[in-house]
Amino acid sequence: MSIPVRVAIVNYSCSPDDEAVTSGITALQAQVSDHLAPAWCVDAELFRLEPPTPCAGAFGLILRDGGPDDSLAEATTTGLPLAHVFLGDLAPGQHWTHAASRELLNLLVNPIVSRMAYRRTGDGADQRHRLYVHDVVAPCAGYDHGYEVGGWRVSDFVHEAWFTDDLPASRPRFDREHRIHQPFGVLPGERVFAYDLVQDAWLCIAADERTGALTEAPGRPTGARARRLVQMMSDSRRRIHDRERCGSGKNPDGAVMGGP
DSSP states (O other): OOOOEEEEEEEOOSSSOHHHHHHHHHHHHHHIIIIIHHHHSOOEEEEEOSSOOOOTTOEEEEEESSOOOTTSOSBOTTSOBEEEEEOTTOOTTOOHHHHHHHHHHHHHHSTTSOOEEEEEEOOGGGOEEEEEEOOSSGGGOSGGGOEEETTEEEOOOBOGGGGOSOOOSSOOOOBTTSOOOSTTOOOTTOEEEEEETTTTEEEEEEEOTTTOOEEEEEOOOOSTTHHHHHHHHHHHHHHHHHHHHHOTTOOTTOOOTTOO
């Protein structure tokens, strides 16, 4: 196991009081160390940063009221990954820890939102080539799909087996709560995002709340941390198209295609 990542938690929200924040952090710490670490080989040391001041060597997790804002920073003052937890939309009775857990687990497994999982399905004209966003909570992110740790609700999350169709002979675990039973499975009411390499477009793959049947529609991931991934795919495809238009070996902006 690698050295734990330090994560500073800052409360800018009016929702949870000091006691709830302290108790909730204890539950989140237990989830990360007892459940996430064995599954993803990444552990963390969570601590409350009070007062909120620059903290070298730590990721950031900020609790906020309201909703996403494009002006919010994606990195700490020292350049390390940062995630925002928006608590303004919590339904009555919901624990703040569930929303925080969703952001925290992804922050640890995919810190700079750069990972995607390739999947090929079908044959002939029906063959599909897609890159799924490497989001470990999206397939099971709903509050009802979460579970309790120390009296606090936290998010379910998927294991590595979810991201591949090449499975071992022994039946693997697809998510923490054993609710997903196949690779790339999505629980009712949830959705995941994938980039179709043939259609050159983002897709939202959603499971019906009643039947669980999957439907596909145009749609791209949203949120402060997902912007980088969407932009990365857009820039990559644009550069490929520019190269094809200008001819092999030519590059309109002078960058080295395929280089660092």
